[in-house]
């Protein structure tokens with residue numbers, strides 16, 4: 001079931017012009033793809049410019065619903081204050097609270113890994129993503145930006161009361 005739902009999800013991403021894996025990934029290549037994700041999580045065979053990262057899949061009773069990724073290393077710069085976070089929910093599963101719930105769960109994983117500063121970004125026009133980040137306690141670092149990339153910091157060392165009170169509407173379906 002997961003394999004079918006995975007490929008159905010990839011087709012959905014593809015048809016909205018937002019591919020999540022390389023276009024011609026076949027079922028035969030799927031095990032190698034999963035191995036590559038595992039390698040990526042331990043920093044093995046990294047492609048140029050890639051950092052180690054852990055990918056988690058969002059699943060519900062229908063199978064694959066999306067993914068969320070945590071960068072395991074980062075080089076601090078004035079612009080880069082925390083670990084990379086990326087996520088995508090397949091189009092047919094959006095607006096059920098999955099991304100919100102996934103980011104909350106990722107914060108717990110980050111804590112376990114000793115990661116306390118995360119820096120999700122999103123386009124200023126991406127209202128859904130902005131809501132997801134702010135619900136998890138993301139503070140906007142560049143409020144002057146009206147277009148282009150918004151940068152947020154989630155500081156797990158800071159007071160977590162905002163996250164504790166955040167809503168997880170409809171997220172009870174998640175597996």
Ligand SMILES: CC(C)(COP(=O)(O)OP(=O)(O)OC[C@H]1O[C@@H](n2cnc3c(N)ncnc32)[C@H](O)[C@@H]1OP(=O)(O)O)[C@@H](O)C(=O)NCCC(=O)NCCS
Nearest residue numbers: 087088089094095096097098099100121122127128129131
């Ligand atoms: C951004 C994304 C991950 C959100 O996933 P999701 O599971 O639908 O998010 P949630 O259901 O947790 O919704 C979070 C909030 O955004 C709102 N929202 C979702 N889609 C929206 C849209 N298209 N326009 C406006 N608000 C939207 C939800 O209604 C919810 O707010 P509410 O509870 O006040 O109603 C998903 O839209 C996606 O995969 N987009 C393409 C990839 C992407 O943009 N990734 C993030 C890159 S920074």
